[in-house]
């Protein structure tokens with residue numbers, strides 16, 4: 001069977017995650033390489049780090065597919081003395097191309113937020129902020145129901161165990177009388193979802209799971225809303241397997257690998273002796 005090109009892989013990803021759905025600041029699709037390069041092996045990751053590029057070289061990947069782009073703004077120089085420049089050199093030296101699907105994949109059906117909702121075992125999942133591009137339904141965030149209601153503490157434990165975490169940050173979780181309430185309906189947004197807080201506050205939603213909530217946004221104005229910040233990497237890492245599934249199905253002749261490298265730059269320290 002003939003091998004697809006980098007352009008074919010990009011087209012398949014963009015059929016799923018339409019490029020018109022991306023946020024204005026974003027830069028998706030081609031990043032580095034040769035669109036007509038044939039692909040026998042490819043490596044899928046969330047973040048491109050030096051270790052990931054080394055892994056791509058080790059498996060003999062012709063193409064790297066990442067969620068987060070490494071090129072946002074036009075660099076004024078590409079030097080090995082900067083982190084970004086060194087990565088670009090390393091990718092080219094590895095004979096690899098790099099393509100990304102970022103905020104367009106956040107907005108895609110079965111994209112980043114849907115995968116987070118699935119991991120948390122939510123039912124009847126739909127877009128939180130739906131819109132249409134190029135005749136396709138897309139949206140930001142996702143909302144669905146728990147199969148059995150939980151109080152905030154039980155829900156926090158459920159989220160932590162579903163994502164394999166020891167630590168997460170929460171706020172709110174009290175009703176107007178200052179008592180715990182029961183969580184049925186949950187909104188999620190993989191990555192930085194604070195911009196969806198307004199939607200969450202008036203949609204009959206009991207809990208919102210996202211990442212990168214800043215201190216002042218943790219002051220929950222709405223009684224009866226529980227905020228859960230799970231961390232950016234933790235809220236998005238499941239998209240790697242989702243990308244692999246889509247590409248495996250489209251190109252059985254290509255060997256797709258998920259990275260084995262944990263690229264989360266954040267370390268949680270726990271100093272309690274108990």
Ligand SMILES: [Zn+2]
Nearest residue numbers: 191192232236
């Ligand atoms: Zn992200």
